[in-house]
Amino acid sequence: MSAHDFDGLVAVVTGGASGIGLATALELAGRGASVAVLDVRPDVPAPLEGFTADVSDRGSVAAAITAVGDRFGRIDIVINNAGIGASGTVADNGDDEWARVLDINVTGIARVSTAALPWLRESPAAAIVNTSSIAAQSGLPLRALYSASKGAVLALTRAMATDHVREGIRVNCVCPGTAATPWVTRLLSAADDPEAELAALNARQAIGRLVTPEEVAKAICYLASPLSGSTTGTALDVDGGATHLRVRPIPA
Ligand code: NAD
DSSP states (O other): OOTTTTTTOEEEEETTTSHHHHHHHHHHHHTTOEEEEEESSOOOOTTOEEEEOOTTOHHHHHHHHHHHHHHHSOOOEEEEOOOOOOOBOTTSSOHHHHHHHHIIIIIHHHHHHHHHHHHHTTOTTOEEEEEOOGGGTSOOTTBHHHHHHHHHHHHHHHHHHHHHGGGTOEEEEEEEOSBOSHHHHHHHHHSSSHHHHHHHHHHHSTTSSOBOHHHHHHHHHHHHSGGGTTOOSOEEEESTTTTTOOOOOOOO
16 A cells, blocks of 8 residues: 555544554544544544544534545545444343443444545545454354444445445445453453453464454555545455464363
């Protein structure tokens, strides 16, 4: 990919104040985009610009997208990355938690994309990239609700790609494996034995280590780039081989 393939383009990154979203926002900016981060806590370093938005609130999203349009005069790229986790079997979360997680992880994408569509239709290089997960394709233990939400993101990606292909808007998603972000740091610190938990997560990766946020960011930017004009409706695994490879355990 060209070092400046996003020159002159404006990108919106939800959940861009941390982890995968922050790495993606910085990569986009480094490759020439003006980047608006939409986040509930939008503290971001320059040249990123933060806009307060809660993807579970349609009014908040609409106001933020309007503010981005006013500020930059265009929106070309939308990275729907904001998301939250959930633990447990299908029996472990009540209706309120099911509604909350699906609202942020799935309906949030619909809200942000809906608000941005009028801008994207005007763009010569329109692209949406959604953050799904290996949990959309593989059964992970104690991730029933989270997996349901990420499976929905994968299905929604293909549906959106179909609906908008003739408008010149490409829609793809990434499926990261366990990535070393503040989210996973929080999960590890809540474990009974954080070191053993990290070793188990590393072992699940065929490459023997966690995915880095920067690696996911590069994959997202590949899908978002105007140089990828024939790529739409795809899901790109960035998972250290966790989904498809069956390797022998690394000897202790
Ligand atoms: P993170 O917790 O480091 O960052 C998430 C960001 O989203 C934070 O800045 C947070 O403030 C923001 N956010 C949360 N709820 C929001 C809301 N309602 N509105 C706006 N912003 C909100 O997480 P991360 O690990 O970087 O994960 C980012 C995405 O990647 C998520 O969709 C997650 O499901 C997905 N993912 C993560 C991993 C992983 O192992 N870290 C693996 C696969 C997929």
